[in-house]
Amino acid sequence: MSLTKSSEEDSFNGRYTLWIKEALEELPHNFTITDPFISGHPIVFASLGFLKMTGYSLEEVIGRNGKVFQGPKTNRRSIMEIREAIREERSVMVSLLNYRKSGSPFWMLFHMCPVFGRDDGKVINFVAVQVPISGQEHHRKLGDMSSDHSELVFGSCRREVCFGSFVHQNQASPMECVDEQGLEDWEHCEASESEKLKAVEAINNVLSILTRYSELSGRLVCGKRYCLRGVDCLSSSLVISLGRIKQSFVLTNPCLPDMPIIYASDAFLTLTGYKRQEVLGQNCRFLSGVDTDSSVLYEMKECILKGQSCTVQILNYSNRKDKSSFWNLLHISPVRNASGKTAYFVGVQVEASCRNTESKELRPETRQLSVVGAVRVAVRSSLMVTC
């Protein structure tokens, strides 16, 4: 568990330096920052305001996906809207019902923006700001009531929205609990103009801090995409999809010179003992060594040239502490994208000695092929966006 946490911190600090935490913590807003390049698209930073609003501690939030704050009555369409915005790497602003640690629901205005690498146009992070909605706008729309009157009349509905944080503290207040039921069943909750402005202001503040601190590390970020994503850059949504696959595999690009690795799963890194930055951009041959059968390598090369799948048993050399070699039951296959043409090759590694034939598991062959299938689904629509 601590291993995952440190990788989130590493990636964040690496880009923005250690000092950014202090600067971000000075902001009064509720916000989270996520990293789509870590498997599970987890939160890598959460502001104090956010923690207070949701009732969670920092440890409980870092490494989790934003979905954990949603619940049974969260509007499905809003969830889908957010998901599609992430997939298309664009911003979104939507009212959303979230749940605190106590289980009590509250409405907030959710505004999320991608943060791009200035040099490569890649999405580095998503920043999400949460502005609690007072529900005032909703009451204003319902017609001619003086604002004072509306306080009285609508108090029971508004109260848990405004004073939501008190509700879960006062256990002995059944009246509020009854109102909370109503709150969950609200179809929607409109944010006021000032709440929307607050959200925009908050995002801008967070973005300017991220920009400033990214300058220190020399790897700039910005709120707009300044250049088209490079050919060897995968979209963040493809990376998020690939991050769901827990087996060892790599994607290579046959259109680039020497067919480099453009994606490596966490499991691949564990299996081979290499770090991600050591393998990206390299041809897979670094896994081969003295005793690797060259005829097998030749067979693979032939299949690649013909655009065919093949499975081979190949001796690979790891970079693990013991520098051990292992037999790799490797399956490679061409993968097409929406154009119908081959965009990548996928290589799925299964360490031969690890092939457990437990009766209640998928057959190893099926599991290996399921990786290929999952990659095909992800790659097929990865470039398709609404325009």
Added chain:
Amino acid sequence: MLLKIKRVPTVVSNYQKDETVEEGGCGRNCLSKCCINGARLPLYTCKNLDKFVGEKLESPVTFLESLVLGEWEDRFQRGLFRYDVTACETKVIPGKYGFIAQLNEGRHLKKRPTEFRVDKVLQPFDGNKFNFTKVGQEELLFQFEASNNDDDSELQFLPSIPLDADNSPSVVAINVSPIEYGHVLLIPRVLDCLPQRIDHKSLLLALQMAAEAANPYFRLGYNSLGAFATINHLHFQAYYFAMQFPIEKASSLKINTTNNGVKISKLLNYPVRGLLFEGGNSINDLSDTVSDASVCLQNNNIPFNILISDSGKQIFLLPQCYAEKQALGEVSSKLLDTQVNPAVWEMSGHMVLKRKEDYEGASEEKAWRLLAEVSLSEERFKEVNTMIFEAIGLSSHEEEEGEELEEQSSMNGGSFIRVHCPSVKEEAVSN
């Protein structure tokens, strides 16, 4: 008057021929009495989910997903499909809705069309015609069941067990003319030879599969007879497509809620008029409500399609009348020439086009126009809703009182929706 149209049926199995099939021991490894004793398949028994589990898109690939994808890829590499669907170009049609078009010249056979009777949604099973007991066993991926035991909280998986005819197995098979990667057929109680019609148990099984797969990009669909079902043997279809369908983006307006908490909305700003079912106190409640509505349509001879979306949490019910219009000669030849038969996927906004010119010239306007032809008229739709509400025991009173109008829109990223808060209204009145 007997209404018929001619169309080329989609080939979903390599053993499918359009007319009567020869009888007798076939040596083909099918599911009939001749071969079934040798059949062995993986068995996936899902836990008896009462409530939907919170699924997260970023969460790991589920076991069921691995099973479907792994077995499908295996058949893919063995060449069991008529073409490589991933080699078919696909794109999002520019526009607000993002209709999806695919150029697939291989899906439709260059054979002569068959006659389909389109005036009867309920037709008896005909053993002489192609049905799923005639598929080859290699086209079957696994057996899929819901646990009978309420205590079962774990899923059960057995990699290879004999198919037990006495247990009325339900199976998942490949569709050899896939629309997308992973296109499968869910065939409830395959040996019972049920005709293509919705029943409570079968719809529940389909919903359970959606929930179990826990992936909003894995949808299940159903076409009734008269709504472009190819085979009169009960089956659902499913495939993976990792982006939203236009219908999933359409706004909706709540028009009713059942006693067991199922919310029923009507679609707005979408070329097809239809209903959206969601919520319910349990999966069973949602399933039962949709089944009741479907049975009502069936009994009233109204063809329809069903889309199970959002991992089973949202179900679209789409009545249509295109086949009838075609039979009566009421469809323009331009639309007919595209040879798009609007089944559930097309209704959802996923258009498979067989001619390059249609693909190149695909536009949102054209897609809209086609689907608008398929849709029931506003009047007819209102009638149908009344029928449905009666059948599920609801008053057809639509909640459309002025300002309490609630509209859900996910089309405009920035548009904000008005609030409906019933308890507020009551308080206002009492004051």
